[in-house]
Amino acid sequence: MPELKSKILRLFRSKKLNMFLLFLLLAFSILILTKLSKTYTATLSFKVNAKHTNDTHVIVDAEAITLDVTLETYGFKWLTYAFKRPELDVNFENDISKKDSTIIWNTSKGFSSINNQFGKDVKVISINPEAVAFKFDVNDVKYVPIILDANIQYAQGYNTLDEIKTNPDSIKLIGPSSTLKDIQYIKTQKISLEDIKNNINQSLQLKLDSLNKTVKTNITRTNLSIKVSKFSEDIISLPIEIINIPKGKSINYFPKQVSLSYTTSLENYNNIANQDFKVVCNFEEAIDNSYLTPQIVKQPKDVKNTRLLQQKIEFIITE
Structure with a gap:
């Protein structure tokens, strides 16, 4: 057994083996470079971004729509797509047509715009489907009250004569009417104030995480001000x-x-x-x-x- 171990160690110390491994690594590297230098054709799915939309329209669920694009490019480029795949901008200014509450994006109109986003070393063979329907809703404006979520405890012998409310006490929501109709109020982040003896002036974050991405707001914070007296x-x-x-x-x-x-x-x-x-x-x-x-x-x-x-x-x- 010790003799076998000794032979293995001598083998690894051999200059011939080291040269063999070096040439094997070089050959493998050349093979990979050769493969990556060749052009290949394949189809990938890309998510889309709605660009240049009308301010009065809100695209609903655009993030769920994908385009299947058949590309011809070098292996190096395919390797980058394996790690990070870009999103494609869909132009809603020129490449669309409207029907009722739907915007239709056509490949025939938008092909050159998509092709230009890939660069000179990538050839776009085809885009599917030929037409994509984006549902849209009309922007609406709604004001809802801000609800203070707070536990306020005054020190003994102290209180306030003021009505406790935030400033501002309402928030403007801009978004699809179908989404806004179910929103009745927005809460502040919960706070707890105990043994209060002095005036309170505190900025509070609003709870906006649950809002749909299509809903925009005019503020993200509000202020709580309480005049405390003996x-x-x-x-x-x-x-x-x-x-x-x-x-x-x-x-x-x-x-x-x-x-x-x-x-x-x-x-x-x-x-x-x-x-x-x-x-x-x-x-x-x-x-x-x-x-x-x-x-x-x-x-x-x-x-x-x-x-x-x-x-x-x-x-x-x-x-």
């Missing part, structure tokens, strides 16, 4: 007004006043007065002819978290 709670006592009492009847009710709690910013605290609120009970909504439910029908815009501390007003009917 808040205080107050409790006031308000008289109750009874409405819709039947004619010829009167009622006696208790209590005559209810307590109402609310919160507002410290800067607005002194601007809030009792007369800014109004509480009524609707006699037509009396429950079991024994008690009424008070409702807040008027309150200033600069308050939040209003609630009545009494939910039942007892009454009796007096003739």
Whole structure:
């Protein structure tokens, strides 16, 4: 066994073997170069790009259409196609005809345009199919609201009087009407804000990944702005007004006043007065002819978290 191993090692160290392997490699390289230098004819499928389309038209599913092109070229060129195959531009300015909602591209009109895209060392033999139908839709414009996807938690004693919304609060969509009709809103990327004490001014990315490629937008981001203030709670006592009492009847009710709690910013605290609120009970909504439910029908815009501390007003009917 050691003797066999020794012979193999001597064989690989032999200059004759090394020369043989070198000539074998050169011969193989010459063979490959010879093969690649010859011309061959074959058919390949190419994806197409719609070029010079009318601004009012949107081509639907153009990426699914291919052209089978028979080519004659050198082996070197075929080798490049094996690694990367170009897309072919289809000219929608001159090489088409229209029929209803379909654009017809004809080989007879577009042959020279396709041929010019391959260069001088490639000969285009034929293109199939002879005619390709591209469906198109008319561009439409639609505005949809932007929905804020956020979890917002204020620090204790802090809040905002502003309506939380984005700026802008809507987005313009441009695309096929058949596609836009199913889009009702666009969401922002989800964010979580906790223990907020200071004003918020943050740019948010819109969720546009799910939109069809034929849909274009005027913006990709929106801004969230929140004015945060220190808040205080107050409790006031308000008289109750009874409405819709039947004619010829009167009622006696208790209590005559209810307590109402609310919160507002410290800067607005002194601007809030009792007369800014109004509480009524609707006699037509009396429950079991024994008690009424008070409702807040008027309150200033600069308050939040209003609630009545009494939910039942007892009454009796007096003739």
